[in-house]
Amino acid sequence: MLRRGYKPKPWSGAQNCRVSLFLLFFILVLALVLFFLIFHNNSDVENPSLGYELPNNSFDSLVHLHPRKEFRNETDLIWQVPESPKGVLFLAHGCNGRAINFWDKSPECPDCIGLPEERLLVLHGLAQGFAVITISSSQRCWTFGKEMLVVKDIIEWWIGRRKLEKLPLVALGASSGGYFVSVLATSMKFSSIVLMIAEGMFEQMDIKGDYPPTLFVHMPKDLYRQQKIDEYVQVLKDKGIDVGVVECMEFPLLPNTLSDRIPGFDQAFSRKLFDFFQEKGFIDQNGFMKKDGRQIKWKKALEEKKVLLLDKHLVPHIQEELNLAFAYHEMTSVNSDQIFKWFESHMS
Ligand SMILES: *[C@@H]1O[C@H](CO)[C@@H](O)[C@H](O)[C@H]1NC(C)=O
Ligand SMILES: *[C@@H]1O[C@H](CO)[C@@H](O)[C@H](O)[C@H]1NC(C)=O
Numbered sequence: 001m002l003r004r005g006y007k008p009k010p011w012s013g014a015q016n017c018r019v020s021l022f023l024l025f026f027i028l029v030l031a032l033v034l035f036f037l038i039f040h041n042n043s044d045v046e047n048p049s050l051g052y053e054l055p056n057n058s059f060d061s062l063v064h065l066h067p068r069k070e071f072r073n074e075t076d077l078i079w080q081v082p083e084s085p086k087g088v089l090f091l092a093h094g095c096n097g098r099a100i101n102f103w104d105k106s107p108e109c110p111d112c113i114g115l116p117e118e119r120l121l122v123l124h125g126l127a128q129g130f131a132v133i134t135i136s137s138s139q140r141c142w143t144f145g146k147e148m149l150v151v152k153d154i155i156e157w158w159i160g161r162r163k164l165e166k167l168p169l170v171a172l173g174a175s176s177g178g179y180f181v182s183v184l185a186t187s188m189k190f191s192s193i194v195l196m197i198a199e200g201m202f203e204q205m206d207i208k209g210d211y212p213p214t215l216f217v218h219m220p221k222d223l224y225r226q227q228k229i230d231e232y233v234q235v236l237k238d239k240g241i242d243v244g245v246v247e248c249m250e251f252p253l254l255p256n257t258l259s260d261r262i263p264g265f266d267q268a269f270s271r272k273l274f275d276f277f278q279e280k281g282f283i284d285q286n287g288f289m290k291k292d293g294r295q296i297k298w299k300k301a302l303e304e305k306k307v308l309l310l311d312k313h314l315v316p317h318i319q320e321e322l323n324l325a326f327a328y329h330e331m332t333s334v335n336s337d338q339i340f341k342w343f344e345s346h347m348s
Helices: 015-046 116-127 145-160 178-185 223-238 257-261 267-279 297-303 310-326 337-342
Strands: 069-074 077-081 087-092 132-134 169-174 193-194 213-217 242-246
Touching: 077 145, 077 242, 087 116, 087 178, 116 132, 116 337, 132 145, 145 178, 169 178, 178 193, 193 337, 213 223, 213 337, 223 242, 242 337, 257 267, 257 310, 267 297, 297 310
Parallel strands: 087 132, 087 169, 169 193, 193 213, 213 242
Antiparallel strands: 069 077, 077 132
């Protein structure tokens, strides 16, 4: 194909020069093709949002959870400080979220729920050496009046008491928590922030040049947010603020996705559930969710099929993974590598 299109014109140079030019051109094309192939393969491995390989989330030997739970300013905070911490990470949940969603049920936190993506963000954070603090919003979603002051108070009080003032402070907020963090960043000094599935409140704020470096982690299937984020990326860049974007794509469910990502989830049950979802047409023949997990009536369908008995406690966990696989609007830990790289590269 390449040769057919290549018609050397009569040219006044020496014959051997023409031959070596042709050779050079040929080698260049070959090199480009090779480069593309290698780069393409690598990017599938390195960028989990593009490939179907979910990251290895085995923390068994790395992190031991011993969270502490406290009550202050009429809300819950749950936190853990690893040995020799290098930074402080505040995690803000979305609407309907609570601090207990981030931590596994344990003797220290018997009412903790440990939702799959939330807990993995905590585990990644602790494994990377961050002291992690989570706080519950006072209402269903975060609010932007007094609650700003309350959360600032709690974080500063806690940092002071744990003597972590010298460490860089970073924050990650998802959805409602993302809007909240985007505003909190105007009254607290963060080294950098991550806004997940949220475009932030940049229309309502007067952004100064010292606004922290901001990474948007979003799901482009949500077109409205995708457009808003494009807009705000430009707004922030124009003010000289460092901005990054990570896009999270849908991925196919596998028979063991649920048991791989939800601690204590039986593998055989995971496979049966996968088969059932396929049989019901909730997922296509390649394992992709056809609709958002919130839109399909999978719980009702399961109740009707009486042979598959589901532990009711696991409903939010399954729901979250189904939403995540569809990749429209959900908390995600799939891009933890990029998230923590962002924090690490803005620690000063
Ligand atoms: C995941 O990582 C852990 C700890 O690094 C390792 O022991 C385990 O073999 C890995 N599992 C897979 C499937 O790669
Ligand atoms: C939070 O609680 C502390 C201690 O009770 C109190 O001093 C502080 O004013 C409270 N902050 C807000 C914003 O209410």
